[in-house]
Amino acid sequence: MSTFAALAEPNRRLLLEAMIDGAKPVNQLVELIGQSQPVVSKHLRILRESGLVSVERNGQQRLYSINPQPLRELDQWLQPYRQFWADRLDALEAHLNNLPEEEDR
Amino acid sequence: MSTFAALAEPNRRLLLEAMIDGAKPVNQLVELIGQSQPVVSKHLRILRESGLVSVERNGQQRLYSINPQPLRELDQWLQPYRQFWADRLDALEAHLNNLPEEEDR
DNA sequence: AAAGAGTATATCTATTTAGATATATATCTT
DNA sequence: AAGATATATATCTAAATAGATATACTCTTT
Numbered sequence: 001m002s003t004f005a006a007l008a009e010p011n012r013r014l015l016l017e018a019m020i021d022g023a024k025p026v027n028q029l030v031e032l033i034g035q036s037q038p039v040v041s042k043h044l045r046i047l048r049e050s051g052l053v054s055v056e057r058n059g060q061q062r063l064y065s066i067n068p069q070p071l072r073e074l075d076q077w078l079q080p081y082r083q084f085w086a087d088r089l090d091a092l093e094a095h096l097n098n099l100p101e102e103e104d105r
Numbered sequence: 106m107s108t109f110a111a112l113a114e115p116n117r118r119l120l121l122e123a124m125i126d127g128a129k130p131v132n133q134l135v136e137l138i139g140q141s142q143p144v145v146s147k148h149l150r151i152l153r154e155s156g157l158v159s160v161e162r163n164g165q166q167r168l169y170s171i172n173p174q175p176l177r178e179l180d181q182w183l184q185p186y187r188q189f190w191a192d193r194l195d196a197l198e199a200h201l202n203n204l205p206e207e208e209d210r
Numbered sequence: 211a212a213a214g215a216g217t218a219t220a221t222c223t224a225t226t227t228a229g230a231t232a233t234a235t236a237t238c239t240t
Numbered sequence: 241a242a243g244a245t246a247t248a249t250a251t252c253t254a255a256a257t258a259g260a261t262a263t264a265c266t267c268t269t270t
Contacts, residue, residue: 008113009228020185026247039229041248060237060246068189075183080125082180084173114258131217144259146218165216165267 003070006050011035012043016052016066023056023065108175111155116140117148121157121171128161128170 007013014033018024024032030040044064047053051070056063112118119138123129129137135145149169152158156175161168 002113002115004109004118005113008107008110010107011228013109017185027245035228036230037247038231038249042228045248057237062247066186066189068186071183071186072190074179075187078176078180078183080122081171081173081176084171085177116258132215140258141260142217143219143261147258150218162267167217 001046001050003050003052003074006046006052006070007074009043009046011039012047015040015043015047015064019053019064019066023063025058025061025063027061029064106151106155108155108157108179111151111157111175112179114148114151116144117152120145120148120152120169124158124169124171128168130163130166130168132166134169 007016011033015029018029018032026037026040026044029044030037033040035043044053044055047064048055051067053064054067056065112121116138120134123134123137131142131145131149134149135142138145140148149158149160152169153160156172158169159172161170
């Protein structure tokens with residue numbers, strides 16, 4: 001399944017978003033998205049097969065985490081369209097505003 | 106339909122890509138993606154309803170062009186994931202490298 | 211006004227897909 | 241080893257969707 005198709009399902013986007021702050025076991029993901037465990041496992045399988053997440057065993061749990069490569073490619077796919085919403089300086093400024101915060105130095 | 110769902114269909118992505126260099130009438134788009142006219146019109150309707158394209162009449166033709174707003178939002182959706190493939194400086198550098206070319210000044 | 215060109219819509223069908231339910235597999239605990 | 245816990249898979253069903261075909265609409269040309 002393409003990255004776009006994998007991301008087309010809202011619950012799968014929720015699952016990804018839940019992993020932004022780190023790897024999560026399935027039972028935590030089940031709670032977070034409020035769907036049955038088999039449904040969550042099925043979505044996770046699709047995310048896995050699309051390369052969007054990786055799994056790691058930890059005892060009887062499986063820890064799912066984000067695999068950034070397909071998202072990177074999505075970022076690149078967007079490239080030719082960026083000309084439509086900004087000239088060079090605006091794009092740079094927007095990018096700087098979007099960067100994660102950090103202490104002054 | 107969500108932006109993601111609209112973009113999940115390969116022919117719709119082809120249609121969008123065909124509009125990168127400017128507005129195009131339906132018959133040109135039909136040729137470019139090699140699908141029947143009704144199928145193309147259907148895909149264009151979905152792109153329209155998702156806000157990804159705009160139409161303008163020109164005599165008996167309809168000119169379709171890219172409407173960037175949803176793609177912009179997709180770009181913003183990606184933001185929290187960018188930390189996974191770069192630290193701040195790398196991200197900035199990558200962004201600068203990605204900007205459209207322009208003459209020196 | 212009639213004919214033709216460009217495009218949209220309606221309807222049908224086959225395929226895909228999300229979620230439900232039941233069950234299997236693997237690990238841990240006692 | 242038996243039970244409990246965590247997760248995956250199989251099967252079914254209802255809904256969504258892409259493409260095919262037929263037809264309607266609108267503008268232009270004659």
